[in-house]
Amino acid sequence: MCLKKVFIGLAATFVSAIVFLSISPPDVFASHADMYYSMGREYMKKNNFDMAALAFQKATELAPEWAEAYNALGEAYFQLLRFGEARAEFDKAIKLKPDYTQAKINRSRTDLALSLI
Secondary structure: OOOHHHHHHHHHHHHHHHHHHHOOOHHHHHHHHHHHHHHHHHHHOOOHHHHHHHHHHHHHHHHOOOHHHHHHHHHHHHHHHHHHHHHHHHHHHHOOOOOOOHHHHHHHHHHHHHHHH
């Protein structure tokens, strides 16, 4: 009787471990990246560009292949007049997604701002 309970407990633990391991870490982190990205967008709406940049930076750390997060970080840096950093983020977005029109527009706008300094 006791051995049966031990076996059932071990089986339940094994099943739980399989379920946990079937969730790939990028999926888990991507959901957190989405959260930081959304926070960054809300900060942008409120013109709180410092906090937006921090949120977008965290999103890029958690999802380093997410071009939209780099573009958003570049937009925050642009609003902070940190044009060199903005351009670098737009370049990263374009490298990840070569057909990303908005990032190309943002980079061109940043190049113009840099040329006027």
